[in-house]
Amino acid sequence: MEHNHRLSSESGTLLDDPGQYRQLVGRLLYLTITRPDLTYSIQILSQFMSAPRQSHWDVTIRVLRYVKQSLGQGIFIGPQSLELTAFCDFDWASCPMTRRSVIGYFVSIGGSPISWKTKKQTIVSRSSAEAEYRAMATTVSEIIWLRSLLSSLGVSLSQLSTYSVIL
Template sequence: MYILIYVDDILLTGNSSSDINRLLKNLHSRFQMRELGALSQFLGIQSISTTTGVLLHQKLYAQRILERAGMQSAKPVPSSSCCKTILTSKSHEPYENPQLYRHLLGSLQYLTLTRPDIQFVVHSLSQHMHHPLHQHFEGLKRLLRYISGTLHLGLPLDRGPLQLKGFSDADWANNTDDRKSISGYCNYLGNSPISWQVKKQTTVARSSTEAEYRSLAAEAAEVIWLRRLLEDFHTPQTTPTIIYCDNTSAIALANNPIYHARTKHIDVDCHFIRDSIHAKHVTVHHICTDDQTADIFTKSLPINRFKTIISKLTAALPH
């Protein structure tokens, strides 16, 4: 059995109904509590049983965000951001209501728990919370318009082989203000997306190879943590976890046991990925850029490409 406790909310699951009922009876005898039956909602996240597993979504929460913004009747758009728009801090037109901007973005950060398709845009807009400009609020309104048209999307958790795999990508010198790159990764357990991240790199990468290599290192650390967590859940990964990367130079650097003078400018701690490969915890494979799922976490994409990737990360609520 597994018990998830958050303050006074408890989620209980297991593979033996009799043992669960026995534990519930024991808890009722010791504490004042209510039993709400099968899982339908937990911490604002709703759950729907499907033929293949469960679908987690935050439709009601997203609707409340739209109501706070006064955009519940907004005209939907097909993608969360525009490829031609570049967010910067160099404009001189501050948004007159920065509290509203911060409030909406803070709420959207919680929505990313079941909506990986909006993670990149939320990350980008959050970098301007201290001094939002009009162009940033316009980007936020476009994101809200996208959400209003995709309230039916959620996070699918499907049954199947519990094999871990990951995707790693980077966008070199993405930020026009400081020229720092963006790292992005996502991990699947079987066919279910279970973790993802968008993060600006802390230092300026001198090449696309370095940017991709740093992203690979961050993904390797996440994979090793997930492997240890899965062992606690009695689901050990018996083979090295495959990480897919679309940069052949970064893959060669990760697999090369020789520390080249040309890579001395890369922090030494990034090179632990080589130790991870040598210890057979991970293995890095090349993947075509068109099949790189993590692409959605590093940049704004054309509509067709955006829709292709979100179909691999989300699923629609059943009618």
């Protein structure tokens, strides 16, 4: 997806057959299970399922081209160390329609991804610092839950590393 995209529900002409768009985005949603690099793009595209426009279709085709060119990518789970690493990011007031921030996190154990999410925040953040705090709080909540789950399974983690990416 283009950097600093500005897709909205009012730009462009309505598609003649919105069912085709809905089917394609629905199928792409399943790819996010094994392709975390697609989650942000698909999250944006799924917001326009009720009234898709030509610009939304064009971006969807662009995502399909990316998937076709990167078939070898995906989740690889290999035998490595048990170091839990988490990355989080936010985009303050990035939604052009609601001015809500978008947050995302990615958690891996020994280089193998186990949890990731991208989500539009439920409220409008007043500052970038508040949006960053909310992103970090969501990430830490996920880490606490994962550590609890792993300890109940009898897995002890060797180290915890958390990174905050600010763009």
